[in-house]
Every structure is written in C-alpha cells, then in structure tokens.
Amino acid sequence: MTELPEVLAVVVVRDAALPSGADEAIAECGGAVLLVGTGTRAAAGELTAARTVWTSEVPRVAPGALAAALAPVLDSVPVVLLPASPDGRDLAARLAFQMDRRLFAGATSCTSTHVELSRVDDQLAVEVQLKSPVVVTLQPGARGVPEPVPSSEPVELPLELPDDVLDAETVQVLAPDPETVELTEADRILGAGAGLVRPGEDGTTAMRTLTEVAAALGASAGATRVITDAGWAGHDRQIGTTGVVVDPDLYVAFGISGASQHVGGLGRPEHVISVNTDPSCPMTAMADLGIIADAPAVLDELARRLNGAADER
Amino acid sequence: MQIVAALSWSWQRTQVDPLTGAVTAEHRGSNAAELAALEHALRLAEELDGHVLAVTVGPPEADEVLRTALAAGAHEAIRVECDGSPDPRLLASNGAETARAIATALSTTPDLVLCGDRSSDGATGTTPAFLAARLGAAQALGAVRLETEGSKVLAHRRLDGGSREVLRLPAPAVVSVEGGTRLRRASLPAVLAAQNTAIPSVPFETQPGPAVSTRPRRPRPRELPPPAAPAAHDRILELTGALVERTPPTIVGPLSASEAADALLEYLQRHGYSTVQREAAEQS
Amino acid sequence: MSVERVDAVVVGAGPAGSAAALELARAGRSVILLERGPFPGAKNVYGGVVYGRVLDEVLPNWWEEVPVQRWVTRRSTMVLTDTQALTVDFRTQDWGRAPHNGMTTYRADFDSWLAGKAVAAGAQLVTSTVATELLREGGRVVGVRTDRPDGDIRADVVIACDGVNSFLAKQAGLLPTADAQHHTLGVKETLALPRRAIDERFGLRGDDGADFEVLGCTGGIPGGGFLYTNRDTISIGVVLSLTGLAEAGRRPEDVLADFKSHPAIAPYLRGAELKEYSAHMIPEGGYRSMPPLSTDGMLVAGDAAAMCLAAGIWLEGVNFAIGSGLAAGRAAAEAIATGSRDLSGYRRRLRDNFVLTDHENLQRAPHLVLSERVQRQYPKLLCDLAQEVFTVRNPEPKPGLRKLFRRTAARHGIRLRELAADAWAGFRTFG
Numbered sequence A: 001m002t003e004l005p006e007v008l009a010v011v012v013v014r015d016a017a018l019p020s021g022a023d024e025a026i027a028e029c030g031g032a033v034l035l036v037g038t039g040t041r042a043a044a045g046e047l048t049a050a051r052t053v054w055t056s057e058v059p060r061v062a063p064g065a066l067a068a069a070l071a072p073v074l075d076s077v078p079v080v081l082l083p084a085s086p087d088g089r090d091l092a093a094r095l096a097f098q099m100d101r102r103l104f105a106g107a108t109s110c111t112s113t114h115v116e117l118s119r120v121d122d123q124l125a126v127e128v129q130l131k132s133p134v135v136v137t138l139q140p141g142a143r144g145v146p147e148p149v150p151s152s153e154p155v156e157l158p159l160e161l162p163d164d165v166l167d168a169e170t171v172q173v174l175a176p177d178p179e180t181v182e183l184t185e186a187d188r189i190l191g192a193g194a195g196l197v198r199p200g201e202d203g204t205t206a207m208r209t210l211t212e213v214a215a216a217l218g219a220s221a222g223a224t225r226v227i228t229d230a231g232w233a234g235h236d237r238q239i240g241t242t243g244v245v246v247d248p249d250l251y252v253a254f255g256i257s258g259a260s261q262h263v264g265g266l267g268r269p270e271h272v273i274s275v276n277t278d279p280s281c282p283m284t285a286m287a288d289l290g291i292i293a294d295a296p297a298v299l300d301e302l303a304r305r306l307n308g309a310a311d312e313r
Numbered sequence B: 001m002q003i004v005a006a007l008s009w010s011w012q013r014t015q016v017d018p019l020t021g022a023v024t025a026e027h028r029g030s031n032a033a034e035l036a037a038l039e040h041a042l043r044l045a046e047e048l049d050g051h052v053l054a055v056t057v058g059p060p061e062a063d064e065v066l067r068t069a070l071a072a073g074a075h076e077a078i079r080v081e082c083d084g085s086p087d088p089r090l091l092a093s094n095g096a097e098t099a100r101a102i103a104t105a106l107s108t109t110p111d112l113v114l115c116g117d118r119s120s121d122g123a124t125g126t127t128p129a130f131l132a133a134r135l136g137a138a139q140a141l142g143a144v145r146l147e148t149e150g151s152k153v154l155a156h157r158r159l160d161g162g163s164r165e166v167l168r169l170p171a172p173a174v175v176s177v178e179g180g181t182r183l184r185r186a187s188l189p190a191v192l193a194a195q196n197t198a199i200p201s202v203p204f205e206t207q208p209g210p211a212v213s214t215r216p217r218r219p220r221p222r223e224l225p226p227p228a229a230p231a232a233h234d235r236i237l238e239l240t241g242a243l244v245e246r247t248p249p250t251i252v253g254p255l256s257a258s259e260a261a262d263a264l265l266e267y268l269q270r271h272g273y274s275t276v277q278r279e280a281a282e283q284s
Numbered sequence C: 001m002s003v004e005r006v007d008a009v010v011v012g013a014g015p016a017g018s019a020a021a022l023e024l025a026r027a028g029r030s031v032i033l034l035e036r037g038p039f040p041g042a043k044n045v046y047g048g049v050v051y052g053r054v055l056d057e058v059l060p061n062w063w064e065e066v067p068v069q070r071w072v073t074r075r076s077t078m079v080l081t082d083t084q085a086l087t088v089d090f091r092t093q094d095w096g097r098a099p100h101n102g103m104t105t106y107r108a109d110f111d112s113w114l115a116g117k118a119v120a121a122g123a124q125l126v127t128s129t130v131a132t133e134l135l136r137e138g139g140r141v142v143g144v145r146t147d148r149p150d151g152d153i154r155a156d157v158v159i160a161c162d163g164v165n166s167f168l169a170k171q172a173g174l175l176p177t178a179d180a181q182h183h184t185l186g187v188k189e190t191l192a193l194p195r196r197a198i199d200e201r202f203g204l205r206g207d208d209g210a211d212f213e214v215l216g217c218t219g220g221i222p223g224g225g226f227l228y229t230n231r232d233t234i235s236i237g238v239v240l241s242l243t244g245l246a247e248a249g250r251r252p253e254d255v256l257a258d259f260k261s262h263p264a265i266a267p268y269l270r271g272a273e274l275k276e277y278s279a280h281m282i283p284e285g286g287y288r289s290m291p292p293l294s295t296d297g298m299l300v301a302g303d304a305a306a307m308c309l310a311a312g313i314w315l316e317g318v319n320f321a322i323g324s325g326l327a328a329g330r331a332a333a334e335a336i337a338t339g340s341r342d343l344s345g346y347r348r349r350l351r352d353n354f355v356l357t358d359h360e361n362l363q364r365a366p367h368l369v370l371s372e373r374v375q376r377q378y379p380k381l382l383c384d385l386a387q388e389v390f391t392v393r394n395p396e397p398k399p400g401l402r403k404l405f406r407r408t409a410a411r412h413g414i415r416l417r418e419l420a421a422d423a424w425a426g427f428r429t430f431g
C-alpha cells in the first residue's frame, strides 16, 4: 500500500453519490483522494480528477464517528482538504478538533504551503502560510474541474467506526422536493439578489413580482442567500453551493453581486444577463449583457409590460 | 430540557475597498439566522418544557442582543467577555475559538444548542461543529426545518442537489439553522423588563489567529483543457477563440427602467427566448 | 393585559425626542422614549450640519465627545446659473476651536449619541417600536398605543417628536391651517471620496470642514442646494418646493443630477462613489405654519411642530429640534412635579430662548427666499453683473458700476423699485 501523500482530499460519499466539488478538491490535491462513506467503490468509478484513490467503506455517514476513526489514519497527512459540501463541512471541523489542528474553511485555493480563503461575502481574499498541519475546506466552483485523468485501481483503507461517539441518527433522506426540481430543471431562471429589494422594504413583494415576470417568460424564480435568509423566499429558492445547484440556459440576475458561493451553483448558462447598479461587480463582469440600472424599477417595468400583455389575452 | 441559543455580536455590514482590500465594518448585532435559532429555541422550549439560555461572545455592548433574547422570552442570558474588532486574523479561522469561548459560559452540558448557520463576519459556519466536538454532542448543520417527535427533535438539513436528510437528535446536540424563521415580537413590558436585567459575564482569554495577508478578492483563473486539434494552427485558433462565432459581452447604461426593460427584452428576443408578450402579439 | 405606567412618554428618538427625554430623566421623571427604527438615527435623513451650541446648557464641553465628522471652518454661499457661479467664501479658524460653530456629523452617530445621553440619565429607550395611536380619556391625551403586544403606555404627558407630518399631532388635531401647510422635499446623496482628496479640493486641513449653500441650482424650481464635507464622504443635496416640482414635471433625482454636473460643482465630486441616496420632507413654512404646540396632556416638538428653520442661507433643523425638545421636556417635568395639567410653560420657554424668537424674526424669510425673483431672476442678475464687471472690453472703456447695474437689471426685466423693495424686505427679514 502506498503511503498517504502530503496533500490529500477527503471526500464523503453517500450511497455512491459524490458531493459537489469532489473533483475540484481532488484536482487541487494533485489527484490523491480518500473516499469515505457508503458506496465508495462505485463512486470511485465516477471520479474524473483522481489519480490515486483510497476508499474506506463504512456502514453510515456520521461526522462524529468518522472524525474519530479518521484522525489517526490522517495523522501523517499535513494538509487534509475536503470539499465544502454539506457533508464535507460537517466532517471538517470535527476532524480538526479531533486532530488538534486549525481549520481553514472556505478556501479558494490550497497548496501544501499556502491557502487562500474567501471572506466577507467573497469580497476579501485572505492568504495564510501553512506552518503546521491543517484541515481545509475548498469552496465548490472556485477552481473549476480540469480535464479527466486516468485513475488507478482504488486501494481499500479499512476503517472501524467507534460506537461511543454521539451522532445524530439519520431517519430518512428525502428526495429533492418538487419545488426544487422545478428550479433545478428550469431552462430559464430569473434570480433575485439583495439589490432587488430597496432598503427597509419587505422583499416578499419583490419575489412575488419576480415570480410573475418569470412565469410570463417561461422561467423559474431563484434567489441568493441574502433573500432566503431574510425569509423573503423559501430555502428551496436559494441558488448556490449551499443551496440548489441549477443549470439553466438563461440566467437573469437582478441585483446580484455574483459571490462565488452563488455562482458556484449556477452551472454554465449560455446566456447571462445582469441588472445591477454596479458595472464592475462580478455578476455583471461575467454577463453577456450587463444592464446598469435600478433593479426594482426594471422589474416593475417588466411586470407592467409582460402582465399587461398577459391581460390582453 | 436545557436549551442554549448562541447569538453572535458580529459586524453586519462589512465593506472591502476594492483597490486596497482595507476592511471597514459597521453595525454589530445578530443576523437573521441567529434570530431564527433563537426563535426555534423558544418554540422548542414551549413545546418540550425547556429553559432557554442565550449566550453571546462579545464586548459589553453585546448585551444588547442578549436583552433582545430576554425580551423575546429567553429565561437567562450570559456574555463571554471578548472584544473582536474586524481583524483579518480573526476572519481566517475563529470558529474553534468562538466555540471554546461559548463552552466556558456553560456550567453543565445542555441538551440542545441552537446556532445560526453562519455569523455575519466570521461567516464560516464552523463554530457549531467545533462546539459539538467540544461538548461531545451530535450535530446537525444548516437545518432548514425543525420539528418534534415526542420529546425528540428532528432536524431537516440540506444535502447536495436539493435532497434533504432528516436527523433525529440525541442529547446533547448542536444544531445550526438557516435564517427565514422570524423572531417573535417581544411585548412592551418584556422589552422594558429586559432593559433592567443585569447580565452576568465571564472572562475569556483569546488566542491570536495565524498571521495572514489580505487583498481584495478576484476570481481565480480557471484552468482550461488543452486544445485537442492535431494541427498547431488549429490549436491556436481554438485557444484564442478566433473564428468562433459568439456575441461579445456588452455593458449598457446607466439606463432608465424602461430603457433597461427594452434592452433586456430585445436581448431575449434576439436569442430566441420567446416571451408571452410576443406570443400575445402573434395571437392578436 | 398589563399596562405600563410612566410619567412621560416621548415618541421619536430624533434630536427633539432625545432632548426631551433627557430633560425629563434629569428631572427624575420616569420616561419612555419610543423609536420605530432599530436604533436612533437609523433611517433619519438630513443634510449634514449641526449647530451644537444649543447643547451648551445640557452638557458642558459637549464638543469633546460628540461624534463629529468635521468642524465647519469654511462657509460659502454660491449663486449659480447654467454657466456661471458667484461665490461669497468665508473662512475662520475660530470655528475650528471650542466651542465651535457648525459640525458635520452622521445622523446615525449623532442621534444614537444624544439618545445615549438620555438613557444614561435614566430614560428607557425602546427601539423597533411604533406609536400607532394616542390613548385618550375625554379630551385628554393619557398615553400611546404601540405596535408591540401589550403595548399600551399610560403617561401624564405625551411628547410627540415624530418628525415632519407628525401622525400623532394630526391625531390630536394639532394641525397647521391647511393653506399655511408648507413642505419642501429634500433629496440627498452621500458620496465617498478619500479624505485626502476632500482636503485638497476644499482646501481643508485636519478636522476642518466646508459648508456650501447654493442658490439657483434647482432648474427654476423654488429651492436651493447644499454641499457639505464629512471625513471621507461628501453630502450633496437639493431642497425643492413640492408644488414647484410638480409644476415642472421633473423628478427630484434629475434636479440633483443637474446640480452635481454643474461646472462649478462637478470638479469637487469627480471620482466620488455613490454610497447612499435618500429623500425626506422638510417643514418649511416657518412660524406661519406652526400648529398649536400643545393640547391637554400632550406637547409637540421638533419637525412635528414645524420648528425647522429653513430659509435660504439657513437650513437649521437639528438645533431647533433640540431646543424645542429641551423646552418640552422641562415644561413637562415641571407640570408633572407640580401635579398640574398646565403645559403652557412650553410656549413660554420657547419664546424665552432662540427657538420662537428666531422663527418670529424670520417669519417672512421662507416666502421671500422662495419668491420668483429671488429664485429665478436674481441669480442670473448677480452672475451677469459680476461677469460684466470682470469682463475687459478694450479698446472700449469700462462703464461705471452704476451704469452696468442699470443695464443688467434692465436686461433682466427687473425694475429698480422692485429691487429696492426686496432689499428692504430682506433687511427687515434677516436684519
């Protein structure tokens, strides 16, 4: 058995399904990965960025027990990198605590000597020089997935889950609910960001208008986390790395700055329009058409025109 | 049942100078997710006959969020003395330290700790997991819904791709929740009473974070796959994107609302996204 | 249902409300100060200059702790036409020293600071809470209802400091006569600019600040403009007559945009980044449009009572709000202490200090400043006159000043008799 490398991706697998950002994390580690969870063998076959694969098949995915079992195994690995997917974020802090290491969460790049972290809603890059062993989570979408590389046969790394660690019990896993499916499968999406709601106003009205306009355009309505956190739209509407991952042809962003956590869930739309007052925000920079205008006013105008048209029918 | 609600006293509006990367911050308080955590704590306490302790790690001004909690119905509040200015060092990795600080305020291990899924300035969402590790508790991060099943709490949390996991929580457990559940409105007498309550505090010695350097964030260049064409000439064409038909990105404006709507609809039309408006026009 | 009982309840933690609550608390009265925003000053809009001397009698050496941006040491009055600008520029380092004259400060900071003083003195500040209704018994006001559960508060005195268009004053029937009611709209932008650039462009040093008042920058709509410096932002705005705005069919933000792009103004703003846009009403009628100031159990102060002094080269609301708030607080405390229902001490105090005195003296000012001639003709007249005086037309000889004056006035269709009348009116108004 080959020894574990200096930089290793640890990817939690559930029922052979890979989390978002798995291949990116693996590519960042030069292709070395330990898959841990259920259905790891089958998941190994789905990887595109892996060169060297270890698998640890365990009966259940439980962060506390996994951390306890993995800590001694990973002791020799100075940089342990996990994708910042739900299960990755769950495990990372537990591992760091167990291994008495620092955790650098939300990295946008990671080498054996440096990590760069995204902070302040993706406005600030914080660079840290690594002086001692660490655990790092990598922001999905920050790196991009490289071309497929050939992979070697996975090596099984047996892991015994302790039974004296307290973990929550998984009662069931619910399939994506219809609301979410509608959004994930939509070809056209209109997205609402903080700029669509005027300060002090209640964003539910704006969301309602957006949904109407979307309907008139045969599109679905999504939102950024600022909107869902404020309770103006359901959590199912949140697009991004911690929300729903979508893949439309057309994305129209209203008042969205384009933080990587949002854009990371956007897939590769063919056409992107950004309506924003800031011509230099990332969303406008990446758009095919950047419209510098007041988003709430533009939305109202669209509603007037499109609903006006709908009424005529 | 002992329930703890952890409310941060974090900078709510942080700005980064796009040229220098200098960080300025205004307005401290708790964010929507944390107030949602408090609301969940209060609801669970009502349902399961619980006692809610509100905790914050912060300077004396942070008593304000604890008073908000008391007014809304928390039974007790405690502050862990600690002042953090918006220091980039703390931005790098403060979840572990915050968890250690919160733990010092708890004389016994509570049955349930409710947190927001991330604070507004640290914003890594790592505090709750570190706290769970420290307390030897189970964890459920990023819950979008909480419900009870007898005396047990069930948490629905997001997994990838829109699916969700339902977790049954043992005690002790730490849950972090997303925002969206609004904190109840406190009654006037409760607000007034909370103002007159003395709030105990415990000392805490912070350990400094790692040395860091900061700059405004720019998206990382993406790696492109190497061109595949056999001939060098074709590879160059492929790399430079010459001869590939595409519409160059355009930025227009500032525009008025109606000009903007024109530009937007015209773009959609040009790229074959038929709108109801057009269908309506065709039908008439 | 439990009902809170206090000596006094003050609605609105703007400058007027905080001053009133401070005085009541200092007099040992129990007082609740209600504010609808999440903190005092959260949503409050104004231009940016506060004249702090009113604080002398409440807080010795207030300048040592007030959250100031800059101390105004330079005051310019500008008269603009589309292509011209005439400026009277005054500076004095005296204002840079205590006790100072004007200061620029942010409302969020200033209002929070003043409310903090009231709280430190013992007032109870309740934020995120709206007073929705007056509680009455017979004709007497006995408290307010708020939008919180169990939100009634009973009090001996209610002081309404809820700003322009006061909802509470209306409910109490304390209304100015309809035709005298007079509001202007203030719109304002805060623009970010590095501190060094501000220092250089405005010729400032250290904590020095500049205050520009501008006439003739509103596209013929009755009103005026202002430009103030903060530490690393600039406040710029226009104040516009509502009827004038409606008649001109223009949007206030367009008027402001024109002002900003005027050749005499634009160089100050180059490269500045918009941080905030806001708009707010200003009671501009002055003395003549003031409602009755009290009714049984209730006093009205600050903008709620149209105390704002807005007359051309003056735009002073905050100091008048504080002045009237202090008077209301003292009068209420006195009435409560003696168990009397007589609140007439309020008007007496206002008359004894600057608040009503200034208003009475300047009662014609709004009318004059907003008049057609002052707004539309004089700026052009003055600028043309200046241009004539400074234009050298050799080989033509220089005409005498008197001749130039006549000629320019005639060209603008202004008869000297009118000019003399306005000068006399101006003298009587401001003199």
Ligand SMILES: Cc1cc2nc3c(=O)[nH]c(=O)nc-3n(C[C@H](O)[C@H](O)[C@H](O)COP(=O)(O)OP(=O)(O)OC[C@H]3O[C@@H](n4cnc5c(N)ncnc54)[C@H](O)[C@@H]3O)c2cc1C
Binding pocket: A106, A121, A122, A192, A193, A194, A195, A196, A223, A224, A225, A226, A227, A238, A239, A240, A241, A242, A243, A244, A254, A255, A256, A257, A258, A259, A260, A261, A262, A265, A275, A276, A277, A278, A281, A293, A294, A295, A296, B118, B123, B124, B125
């Ligand atoms: C661990 C973690 C996970 C996260 N996951 C997600 C996620 O899954 N999804 C997600 O969306 N976010 C996520 N975020 C949050 C993310 O970092 C950003 O904070 C968020 O996406 C910003 O949303 P926004 O663009 O709506 O708001 P802002 O960043 O505040 O941008 C508002 C934009 O509106 C513009 N604007 C303002 N006024 C107007 C106007 N009148 N007209 C037009 N434009 C205007 C502004 O110029 C600005 O560009 C996550 C953050 C963290 C730390």
Ligand SMILES: Cc1cc2nc3c(=O)[nH]c(=O)nc-3n(C[C@H](O)[C@H](O)[C@H](O)COP(=O)(O)OP(=O)(O)OC[C@H]3O[C@@H](n4cnc5c(N)ncnc54)[C@H](O)[C@@H]3O)c2cc1C
Binding pocket: C011, C012, C013, C014, C015, C016, C017, C034, C035, C036, C037, C040, C041, C043, C044, C045, C046, C047, C048, C049, C050, C051, C129, C130, C131, C132, C161, C162, C163, C164, C167, C185, C186, C187, C188, C237, C279, C280, C281, C282, C301, C302, C303, C304, C308, C315, C316, C317, C318, C319, C321
């Ligand atoms: C554009 C503009 C520029 C100005 N420039 C200047 C200047 O440079 N210098 C100057 O001195 N003055 C200026 N003024 C005038 C000045 O802002 C006002 O005169 C002053 O703020 C009046 O103070 P106040 O306390 O009476 O009212 P406000 O400051 O309006 O305060 C009223 C308070 O009551 C609260 N409130 C209202 N209703 C309720 C309710 N029902 N329940 C609870 N709370 C409530 C509000 O939230 C607010 O905090 C300007 C005004 C404008 C609009």
Ligand SMILES: Nc1ncnc2c1ncn2[C@@H]1O[C@H](COP(=O)(O)O)[C@@H](O)[C@H]1O
Binding pocket: B006, B007, B008, B009, B033, B034, B037, B055, B056, B057, B058, B095, B098, B102, B114, B115, B116, B117, B118, B119, B120, B121, B122, B123, B124, B125, B126, B127, B128
């Ligand atoms: N200073 C603090 N005091 C109390 N709780 C905190 C503090 N900082 C973070 N938390 C809790 O931990 C959650 C996640 O914060 P963070 O790890 O900083 O993103 C917050 O939503 C709070 O519930």
